[in-house]
Amino acid sequence: MSTATKTNxxxxxxxxxxxxxxxxxxxxxxxxxxxxxxxxxxxDCIFVVPPSYLTVMQGLYPIAASQMPIxxxxxxxxxxxxxxxxxAMKRRGKQxxxxxxxxxxxxxxxxxxxxSGALExxxxxxxxxxxxxxxxxxxxxxxxxxxxxxxxxxTPYSGKKENSKNLPAIVAAHNPAYVAxxxxxxxxxxxxxxxxxxxxxxxxxxxxxxxCPPGWGCDERMTIKxxxxxxxxxxxxxxxxxxxxxxxxxxxxxLLNKDKMRPLQDYLKMQTRFKALSAEQTTxxxxxxxxxxxxxxxxxxxx
Amino acid sequence: MSKKLIDSGNNxxxxxxxxxxxxxxxxxxxxxxxxxxxxxxxxxAAGKMDAEYVAVESEHSALAxxxxxxxxxxxxxxxxxxxxxxxxxxxxHWAAGSRLPLVMCVVNRGIGAPWSVWNxxxxxxxxxxxGWIQIFAKDHQEIVDMTLKAFRLAELVHIPVMVNxxxxxxxxxxxxxxxxxxxxxxxxxxxxxxxxxxxxxxxESLNTVTLPYARLxxxxxxxxxxxxxxxxxxxxxxxxxxxxxxxxxxxAQRFGRGGAPILDPYCCDDAxxxxxxxGSIANQFHVVVDRLREEEGLKVGVLALQIYRPFPTAxxxxxxxxxxGVMVYEKGLSYGNQGALYADLKSALxxxxxxxxxxxxxxxxxxxxIPTEDLFQTLKTACLNGDRNSPEQADTPQWIGLxx
Numbered sequence: 001m002s003t004a005t006k007t008n009x010x011x012x013x014x015x016x017x018x019x020x021x022x023x024x025x026x027x028x029x030x031x032x033x034x035x036x037x038x039x040x041x042x043x044d045c046i047f048v049v050p051p052s053y054l055t056v057m058q059g060l061y062p063i064a065a066s067q068m069p070i071x072x073x074x075x076x077x078x079x080x081x082x083x084x085x086x087x088a089m090k091r092r093g094k095q096x097x098x099x100x101x102x103x104x105x106x107x108x109x110x111x112x113x114x115x116s117g118a119l120e121x122x123x124x125x126x127x128x129x130x131x132x133x134x135x136x137x138x139x140x141x142x143x144x145x146x147x148x149x150x151x152x153x154x155t156p157y158s159g160k161k162e163n164s165k166n167l168p169a170i171v172a173a174h175n176p177a178y179v180a181x182x183x184x185x186x187x188x189x190x191x192x193x194x195x196x197x198x199x200x201x202x203x204x205x206x207x208x209x210x211x212c213p214p215g216w217g218c219d220e221r222m223t224i225k226x227x228x229x230x231x232x233x234x235x236x237x238x239x240x241x242x243x244x245x246x247x248x249x250x251x252x253x254x255l256l257n258k259d260k261m262r263p264l265q266d267y268l269k270m271q272t273r274f275k276a277l278s279a280e281q282t283t284x285x286x287x288x289x290x291x292x293x294x295x296x297x298x299x300x301x302x303x
Numbered sequence: 304m305s306k307k308l309i310d311s312g313n314n315x316x317x318x319x320x321x322x323x324x325x326x327x328x329x330x331x332x333x334x335x336x337x338x339x340x341x342x343x344x345x346x347x348a349a350g351k352m353d354a355e356y357v358a359v360e361s362e363h364s365a366l367a368x369x370x371x372x373x374x375x376x377x378x379x380x381x382x383x384x385x386x387x388x389x390x391x392x393x394x395x396h397w398a399a400g401s402r403l404p405l406v407m408c409v410v411n412r413g414i415g416a417p418w419s420v421w422n423x424x425x426x427x428x429x430x431x432x433x434g435w436i437q438i439f440a441k442d443h444q445e446i447v448d449m450t451l452k453a454f455r456l457a458e459l460v461h462i463p464v465m466v467n468x469x470x471x472x473x474x475x476x477x478x479x480x481x482x483x484x485x486x487x488x489x490x491x492x493x494x495x496x497x498x499x500x501x502x503x504x505x506x507e508s509l510n511t512v513t514l515p516y517a518r519l520x521x522x523x524x525x526x527x528x529x530x531x532x533x534x535x536x537x538x539x540x541x542x543x544x545x546x547x548x549x550x551x552x553x554x555a556q557r558f559g560r561g562g563a564p565i566l567d568p569y570c571c572d573d574a575x576x577x578x579x580x581x582g583s584i585a586n587q588f589h590v591v592v593d594r595l596r597e598e599e600g601l602k603v604g605v606l607a608l609q610i611y612r613p614f615p616t617a618x619x620x621x622x623x624x625x626x627x628g629v630m631v632y633e634k635g636l637s638y639g640n641q642g643a644l645y646a647d648l649k650s651a652l653x654x655x656x657x658x659x660x661x662x663x664x665x666x667x668x669x670x671x672x673i674p675t676e677d678l679f680q681t682l683k684t685a686c687l688n689g690d691r692n693s694p695e696q697a698d699t700p701q702w703i704g705l706x707x
Contacts, residue, residue, distance in 0.1 A: 046501045048371065061511040062520035069501040071374050072510040074397050077367035080329075080359060084371020084379070085501060087327045087355040091377050096503060114367065117360030 007188050007195075013039050022065035024057045027220025029184030029210035029227065030130050031057065034101075036187035037128070038068065040194035045097045046089075048082040050075045050111060052103035053137040054130070076110045078102045079118035082125045097126060097198060104131040108144040108167045119174035122202045126194070129167065129205070130184075132212035140215045148285065149277040151217075159276040168207040172241050177202030179241040184210045185227025186251055189238060193249075209236045217272025229267040232260075234289045237296075248300060256297055264289060305558070306482045312473035315443040315480055316382070316408050316466070317342035319450035321352045322488045323406075325380040326495075329357040329368035333387040334420045335470040336410040340382055362387040366394035366407075373403040374509055376500035378454065380405070384470060385412035385419075388426045392433065395463075399434025399536065401510055404457035404495065405464075407435075408450065411582070411634075412470040413669035421670020422470040423634035424582065427611075428643045430465070434536055436543055437612040439581040440468040441567070443478040448560055449609075451483070452550050455492050459550070460543040462536070471670070472583040483558050491557055540613045547610065565615045566622055567607040570596065574604030576628045576686045577659075579619070579648060581608045584632060584666065584673060591678045601686050608644070616651040623652065626659040628689050630682060632703075634667045641700050660689050663700040677703050 017038035024031040030053060038045075047070045049055055055072060059065045073081040082100040089096045102111055107129040115127065134152045135141040142152040142160055145167060149159040172179050177200045182190040190208060197204035209230055211223045218226060230236040231251050238249035254260045264286045268274040277285075310318075316339050320328070328347070330340040346352040355372075359365045362383050369379035383391060388409055398405050409427055413419035427437060438453065440446045446468050453464040468474060483491075499507055516528045527535070548564050555561030567585070570592050571577055578588050585607035595601045606622060608615070623629055629652075631645040640646060645663035652658050662685045667673045681703055689697070 044503050046375065046503065055512060058508060059511065060518075061508075061513040062518060062526040064508040064511065066508065067506055069503055069506040070508040070511075071371065071501055072508070072512075073367065073370065074363075074393050077364055077370075077394065080364035080367035081371035081374075083357055083359075083364075084327060084329065084368035084373075084377075085375045086371075087357060087368065088372045088375030088377035088501075090355060091326045113360060114364050117364055120360070121357070 007191050012036075012188070012191070015039065017043070017067050019065050019067065022057050022059065025214060025220070027213040027223045029132065029212060029223050030054060032184050032187050032223075033130055033190060033208060033210060036191050037194060040191040041097060041099060041198070043068075044095065045099050046071065046085050048073060048078055048085060048098065048100045050078045050102050050106040051137065052106050054101055054103070056137060075106055077114050078106055078111050079114040079123070079125070079127060082127070083118050083121070083123045086123055086125050100125055100127045102127075102129055103137070104129060104133060104145040104167070105135045105143045108165050112170075115171070116174065119171060119176050119203055119205075122176065124201050124203070126197055126204045126206065128208065130208045130210040131167070132210045132215060133164070134215050136212050136215045149274055149281050151273045151276055157276065159274070168205070171205045171207070175244060176205055178204040180206050181236070181238050182206055182208040183227045183231060183236065183238060183251070184208060185224045185231070186238065189249055189251065193240065215273070218270055222270060226267070226270050229262065229270060232262040233264045233267045234261050234293050235264060235267060248296070255293060256300055258293075258297070261293070305484050307479060308482055309477050309479045310443070311338060311475055311477055312443050312446050312468055313338035313410065313475070314342050315446045316450055316468070317346070318482055319447045320380050321346055322483065322485055323451055323454045323492055324378065324489070325354055326377040327355045327357065327369065327372035327379040328381065329359050329365045329379070330381050331359055331362045331365045331383070331387060333362070333384045335412060335474045336382045336384040336387070336408070338474070339408060339410065362390040363394060366391045366398060369405050370394060370398050370401065370403060373405055373497070374401065374501055376495070376497050378495040380407070382408040382410065384410045385414055385426045388430060389414060392430060395430055395433040395435060398463045400532075402461040402536070403463055404461055404497075406450065406453045406457055406466065407463065408466045408468070410470045410474045411467050419669035422472055423668045423670070424467070425635040425668070427465065427467045428635040431612055431643065434462070434540070435612065436462055436464040436540065436610070438464065438466055438610050439608065440466065440473065441583055441586045441607055443473065443480040444560065446473065447480055447482060448554065448558070451488060451492065452547070452554055455550050456543065456547055458495055459546050460539055462540055462543055467582065469583045481560075487557060491554065544610070544613050544615060563609065565610050565618055567609055568622070569605045569607070571604035571606055571622070573602050574626060575602040576604070576630065576682075577623060577626045578603070578605040578630045578632060578682060579608060579644070580605065580632045581611060581644065582634070584634070587673065587675060588632075588678060590675060591682055594679060595683060595686070599683060601683070603682065603686065611644070614647050614651065619648060620651045620655045623659055624655060624657045626657070628660045628662065628686060630662045630664060630685050632664045632666055632678070636665055636700060641698070645700065660697060662689055662697065664703050665700050666703045671704050673704070
C-alpha cells in the first residue's frame with residue numbers, strides 16, 4: 001500500500017506555477033511545499049486560503065506571487081468556502097480541483113468545525129494543512145499543534161505544558177477518502193501523494209510538518225535537516241490512510257527496524273524552541289515515541 | 304400564467320428562491336427560518352429545483368459556502384434568523400467587502416440572552432453596518448417580489464442583499480399572494496455572470512491583503528488601497544437606491560406590482576402626523592390610521608420604510624416636510640441611546656427646514672404582543688399632547704406594553 005516516490009529531480013516538471021520572488025523568509029518550509037505542490041496539482045485548480053503565512057507569501061494587492069486563482073477567506077471557514085467553490089464547479093460540470101490550503105491554527109484550532117463538517121459531507125476537495133506548529137504569521141504564538149515544551153511568545157520561559165493535538169488522527173476518525181502526512185523535507189513524497197489524491201473522489205487531507213526557521217529557532221540552512229530529523233527520531237511519521245488502512249511511507253518505514261531510529265535529542269537540540277525542556281520531559285517524550293513505534297512494529301509486522 | 308396561492312411566508316420565500324433559480328443553497332436550521340430551508344431542500348430532493356443544497360454545520364459556514372460559490376460564479380442563497388445572523392457576522396462583512404451578489408432572507412427574531420425565538424428586529428439592526436443592502440417586507444406578496452428583485456439588485460450593483468421579514472407574523476402565517484410565472488422571471492432575472500470569477504484559465508487572486516495606499520499593478524495601472532475600496536462600496540451602495548427604483552419600475556411593468564420600492568405611504572398626502580415603521584407593523588398601522596382619522600379627526604398617515612440600508616436620507620426627509628409630528632415605532636434599539644431607525648431619521652431631517660416633533664416608541668421586543676389598541680392610544684396621545692414634552696422627554700424612547 002505504501003507509495004514509492006516515483007518523481008525525482010530529473011523527471012519533475014520544470015514548469016513553474018509560482019513567480020520568482022515572493023515574501024517568504026529564506027529557508028521557509030512552506031515555500032518549498034507550495035512550489036513543488038503546485039507542480040503536482042497543475043493549472044486546473046482553485047485555491048482557498050485563510051489568514052496564514054501563505055496569504056502574505058502570495059503577495060499584496062495588486063501583485064501576486066502565484067499564477068493560480070486564489071480565494072482568500074475568513075480564518076474559520078476554509079473548508080466551507082472550498083465546499084462552495086466545489087459546488088459551483090459541479091454546477092458548471094468542471095473537474096477543476098479545489099484545494100484548501102491552511103496553516104495549523106487555521107485547521108486545528110479556529111477552522112476545525114468547518115473542516116469536520118466538510119469531512120462529514122465528504123466534499124470532493126483536497127485540504128492541505130501545513131503545520132509549522134504555531135501561529136507563525138502573527139509572530140509565533142502557541143497553537144493546538146505546538147508540541148509540549150515548545151517555547152512560543154504565548155508559552156514563554158517554560159514552554160507549552162500540554163500535548164499537541166493529533167490532527168490527522170482526528171481527521172481520520174471521520175473516515176475520509178484519503179489521509180496523508182508529509183514533510184517539507186520530503187517534497188517529492190508530497191508531490192506524488194498529491195498526484196494520487198487527484199485521482200480520488202471525496203475529501204483528501206494532507207498534514208505536513210513544515211519547519212519554520214524564525215519560529216523554531218534555527219538557521220535557515222537547517223530546514224530540510226530538521227524535518228528529516230523529526231522523522232528519523234520517530235516523532236513525526238509519514239503515512240497514508242486509504243479505505244481506513246494505514247501504511248507507512250518510505251522515509252518512516254525504515255524505522256520499523258529499531259536500529260535505524262535516531263534519539264529524540266538529535267531533533268530537539270537543533271532548535272532553540274526546545275531549550276526549556278527538562279531532562280525528565282525529554283525522557284518522557286522519548287518514551288512516548290518508543291511506545292508508539294513498538295505498536296507500529298506489531299501493526300506493520302506483516303508489511 | 305402567474306399563480307394565486309395561500310401559503311406561509313417561509314414557503315413564499317422558498318418559492319421565490321426557486322423561481323430565481325439559485326444554484327447553490329447552504330443553510331443551517333434556526334427557528335423561525337427552518338420551514339424556508341426545509342422547503343428548499345424538499346424541492347431540490349424532489350427534482351423540482353436544479354440546485355446544490357449544502358447542509359452545513361454552522362451559519363458561519365452557510366455564508367462561507369455562498370461566498371465560495373458566488374466567487375466561483377454561481378448564484379447563491381442562504382437564510383437565517385437571530386443568533387444565526389450574528390454568528391455569520393464576520394462573513395457578512397466579508398461578502399460585502401468581496402462585492403458578492405448574495406441574497407439572504409433573514410426571518411427576524413430577538414437575540415439571546417436570554418433565549419427568545421420570537422420576533423423583533425434586533426438581529427437585522429445589529430448588522431446594519433456590515434455593508435449589506437437591507438430591505439424589509441410587510442406581507443407575503445412583498446416577500447416574493449422583494450426576493451426576486453433582490454437577486455437582480457445584488458447582481459447589478461455587486462452588493463449583497465438581506466431580505467428581512469418578521470418571524471411568525473409573516474414567516475408562519477398564511478396569506479394570499481401571487482407567484483409570477485417561471486418564464487417571466489427568467490426574462491426579468493437573466494443568469495448570473497460574474498466578472499471576477501475564480502477561473503484557472505484567467506487566474507485572479509481575490510481578497511488579497513490590501514495596503515493602506517493605492518499601488519501600481521504590473522502594468523503600471525493604479526489600483527485602489529483599502530480605503531478607496533471602502534469608499535467605492537459606500538458610494539455604490541448609495542447609488543443602489545436608484546437602481547432599486549429602476550428594478551421596481553421594470554418589475555411593475557412585467558408583473559403589475561410595485562411603485563413603492565423605498566417608501567410606501569398610507570394616507571400621508573395630507574397628514575399632519577406620520578408614523579414611520581418597518582415590516583409587518585407598518586401594515587398593522589393601517590387600521591390605526593383609519594380609526595384616528597374617523598373617530599378623532601386626526602390627519603394621520605403611516606410611511607413604511609422598505610429599505611433601511613442604504614438609508615433613503617433625502618427621500619424620507621422630503622416626505623416628512625409637511626408633517627407636524629413623526630412617530631417612529633421600532634422593534635429594536637441601540638442600547639444606551641435610542642431606536643436605531645429613530646436616530647437615523649432624526650439625522651436625516653437635520654439639514655432640512657422642517658424638523659417635525661419626533662417620538663420614538665419601542666415595541667414588540669422578543670415577541671411581546673403589540674395590541675392594535677396600544678398603537679391607537681400611544682399614537683393618539685403623541686398627536687394630541689406630543690408638543691407638551693420637554694426636548695429631553697420628547698427625545699427619550701417610550702416602551703410600549705412593558706410589564707415591569
